[in-house]
Amino acid sequence: MRRNQRLLISAAALTAAFVAAAAGDPAIDAGKSNIIATFRQENVPVDAPLKKFNGRIDYNAAQPNAAKAALEVDTGSLDLGSSDYNSEVRKKEWLDSGTYPKASFISTSVKPGAPGHFAATGTLTLKGKTQTLTVPVTVAAAGTAMVFDGAFEISRAYFGIGSKDWEGEVDDKVKVRFHLIE
Amino acid sequence: MQSSRAYTRTAVALHWFIALLITCGFTLGATMTDLHMSPKKLRLYSYHKWIGITVLGLVLIRLLWRLRHRPPPDEPMPRWQSIAAHATHWLLYLLMIATPIVGWLYSSASGYPVVYLKLWQLPDLVSKNKVLADVLVQVHATLAWTLFCVVLLHAAAALKHHFYDRDATLRRMFAWNRP
Numbered sequence: 001m002r003r004n005q006r007l008l009i010s011a012a013a014l015t016a017a018f019v020a021a022a023a024g025d026p027a028i029d030a031g032k033s034n035i036i037a038t039f040r041q042e043n044v045p046v047d048a049p050l051k052k053f054n055g056r057i058d059y060n061a062a063q064p065n066a067a068k069a070a071l072e073v074d075t076g077s078l079d080l081g082s083s084d085y086n087s088e089v090r091k092k093e094w095l096d097s098g099t100y101p102k103a104s105f106i107s108t109s110v111k112p113g114a115p116g117h118f119a120a121t122g123t124l125t126l127k128g129k130t131q132t133l134t135v136p137v138t139v140a141a142a143g144t145a146m147v148f149d150g151a152f153e154i155s156r157a158y159f160g161i162g163s164k165d166w167e168g169e170v171d172d173k174v175k176v177r178f179h180l181i182e
Numbered sequence: 183m184q185s186s187r188a189y190t191r192t193a194v195a196l197h198w199f200i201a202l203l204i205t206c207g208f209t210l211g212a213t214m215t216d217l218h219m220s221p222k223k224l225r226l227y228s229y230h231k232w233i234g235i236t237v238l239g240l241v242l243i244r245l246l247w248r249l250r251h252r253p254p255p256d257e258p259m260p261r262w263q264s265i266a267a268h269a270t271h272w273l274l275y276l277l278m279i280a281t282p283i284v285g286w287l288y289s290s291a292s293g294y295p296v297v298y299l300k301l302w303q304l305p306d307l308v309s310k311n312k313v314l315a316d317v318l319v320q321v322h323a324t325l326a327w328t329l330f331c332v333v334l335l336h337a338a339a340a341l342k343h344h345f346y347d348r349d350a351t352l353r354r355m356f357a358w359n360r361p
Contacts, residue, residue, distance in 0.1 A: 041224055043300045047293055047310070081293045081312070084219040169221040 027056045028071070029145070032181040035073060039080075040171035048089075052077035055105075057148055057182055059139060064112035069120055071180075072104045075127075093163035100127045108132075116140060120150075126159045142181070151177035187254045187350075188357050196244045197355060200237055200278070201333075207233035208330055211323075231289060231296045234282035235304070241278040257349040263339075270336050277329040283307075284322045291315035 035050045055071030076097035080086055090097040107122035113136075121134040137150040153175050156162045162170065189197075207230055214226040256264050289296050290306035292315040297303045308314060343351035 041221075042228055042297070043303075044224075044228065044294060044297045045303070081310075088219060166221055169224070 026182050028054060029181045030054060033179055035176065035178045035180075037078065038175040038177070040173070041169055046080065048078050048080045050074070050078050057146070057180065059146060059148075061139075064118050065110060067107070067110040067118060067120070069105065069107040069110075069122065071106075072102050074101060075103050076101060091163070094161050096127055103127075105133070105135075124154070126154070127161060129159050131158060146182045148180040148182070149178070151175060188354055189253060190247070190251045191358060192247055193244070193251065193253070194355060194358065196240055196247070200240050200244070203233050203237050203240070204278070204329070204333065207237065208326060211326055227294075228297070228300070231285065232299055234285050235296060235298050237278055238282040238286075241275065245275065254354060257343065257347075257351050259343075259347070259349070267339060270332060270339070273332050274329070274336060277325055277332060281322065281325040281329055284318055284325055288315055288318035288322050291318055 030053055033053075035053055037048045037050065039046045039048060050073050052074035053071060055069070057067065057069040059067040074097075075095040076090055078086070078089055078095065080089060089095055092099075103124070103126040105122050105124050107120045109121045111119045111121070113119060117136065117138050119134050119136050121132065124131045124133050131154070133152055133154075135150050135152045137148050140147045140149075153173050156170070156172050156174055162172075210226055210230045210233070214223060214230060217223040217226070256267065259267075286296055286304065287307050290308045291311050293310040295303055295306055340352045340355070343349050344353070
């Protein structure tokens with residue numbers, strides 16, 4: 001257990017180092033960007049923004065294959081709109097933000113599509129588990145900034161997120177959409 | 183448009199069905215907010231919202247129906263009572279429309295949209311806004327409690343007509359003999 005935790009901490013440190021390596025380079029402007037997880041409870045979609053995250057996307061339209069992305073999110077910053085639900089979702093059965101304060105996505109390959117589109121494949125690490133994801137992304141220039149939009153879906157069960165009481169109440173699938181400005 | 187001494191069956195059915203829904207919706211609303219967070223609490227909120235939207239829809243139908251089917255004239259009573267009765271009725275209509283609409287606004291502002299009967303997601307009337315939501319929930323509660331008081335007044339007046347004046351005011355709201 002201790003070993004696992006240490007591994008995790010070093011993984012987090014590596015991510016942080018990768019993110020920090022961007023010093024001087026453009027990084028995602030968290031103030032203008034947003035990452036929103038949408039839960040469905042009894043068919044009611046509830047948007048929950050993740051308020052703290054950082055990272056960078058290296059993207060050059062001339063060389064889209066060489067694009068790279070690394071993002072890190074504070075799991076404790078998920079905001080369901082009420083303090084009751086926020087403290088519930090940070091508990092052990094859910095995100096366990098005490099043990100796993102960060103979630104990350106690090107790209108491994110990027111496949112360009114139509115102009116302004118690419119598919120980023122990478123590793124999502126959440127609650128100590130990893131999953132390889134391919135995320136369709138659109139990119140657009142807005143003045144000097146770059147804007148990246150995309151969405152993907154994850155399974156709560158896969159990451160072991162959710163308690164028995166809420167089984168069947170909250171959909172297994174959680175949609176995550178992002179709007180990142182760099 | 184004919185004037186009759188009776189309500190139509192549609193009007194009678196709507197009256198009692200809406201009365202039942204308001205009773206359930208109000209009781210739920212007044213108790214559910216104090217519950218601890220649980221799946222049950224969220225479900226009760228959903229039922230409360232469905233009841234409110236149903237009341238809103240039925241009241242609009244009631245008003246449309248009323249345009250073509252006049253309610254019977256008042257039983258003989260002092261003029262001030264007649265004025266008070268009609269004022270109460272229109273206040274009821276106003277509150278039966280405003281309370282669910284403000285509830286719907288509150289749902290939108292707090293980021294929990296209304297999905298009617300778990301099937302149809304109603305459009306958000308405003309975008310998510312915590313400050314606005316905090317105000318709207320107060321307005322919603324005030325309207326609901328006002329509605330509660332006006333309903334009590336309305337019921338008390340009906341009982342007074344029935345037991346004290348011994349006229350047909352209440353009886354005719356039970357009459358089931360006219361289409």
